[in-house]
Amino acid sequence: xxxxxxxxxxxxxxxxxxxxxxxxxxxxxxxxxxxxxxxxxxxxxxxxxxxxxxxxxxxxxxxxxxxxxxxxxxxxxxxxxxxxxxxxxxxxxxxxxxxxxxxxxxxxx
Numbered sequence: 001x002x003x004x005x006x007x008x009x010x011x012x013x014x015x016x017x018x019x020x021x022x023x024x025x026x027x028x029x030x031x032x033x034x035x036x037x038x039x040x041x042x043x044x045x046x047x048x049x050x051x052x053x054x055x056x057x058x059x060x061x062x063x064x065x066x067x068x069x070x071x072x073x074x075x076x077x078x079x080x081x082x083x084x085x086x087x088x089x090x091x092x093x094x095x096x097x098x099x100x101x102x103x104x105x106x107x108x109x
Contacts, residue, residue, distance in 0.1 A: 004072075004073055004074075004088040004092070005032075005034070005072040005073040005088060007073075009038060009039075009040050009043075012035065012040045012044070012073070013040055013043045013044045013047055014047070016031075016035075016040070016041075016044035016047075016048075016074075016075055017044050017045075017047035017048040017051065019074070019075055019077075019086045020044065020045065020048035020060070020062065020075075020077075021048070022077065022084060022086070023048070023060050023062060023077055024060075024079070025058070025059075025060045025061055025062075026060075026061050026062075026079060027060070027062055027063070027077045027078060027079045028062070028063045028064075028065050028077075028078045028079070029041070029045060029062050029063065029064050029065065029075055029076070029077060029078070030065040030067075030068070030069040030075060030076040030077075030078060031044075031064065031065070031068060031069065031075050032068055032069055032070075032071050032072060032073055032074070032087075033068035034072075034073075035068075035073065035075075036064070036068050041064050041075075042064060044075075045062050045064055048060065048062070049062075065078070069087070071087040071088070071089055072087075072088055072089065073087065073088040074086050074087035074088040074089070074090070074091065075087065
């Protein structure tokens with residue numbers, strides 16, 4: 001996970017802008033403290049909006065939460081009571097489970 005959180009700022013901006021493609025519009029986006037402080041959060045939202053505008057799509061109207069999340073990297077999309085957890089911690093956990101299941105299937109053959 002350290003390697004993900006240590007990505008260069010420009011790579012994080014592109015990665016997070018890609019994550020924001022899942023947004024439906026009007027969400028509050030929660031970033032970790034390092035990404036808020038470095039400006040990565042604001043740049044990622046701006047990049048996501050720029051890509052949408054170039055594609056002729058309406059603006060997402062995202063709000064960056066002032067309070068940082070308690071995670072190393074990634075983001076959380078929050079709309080009312082619904083949250084999409086796209087933090088590095090969650091993505092790593094999900095990948096591990098998929099890889100374990102794949103490996104178990106190979107061992108059974």
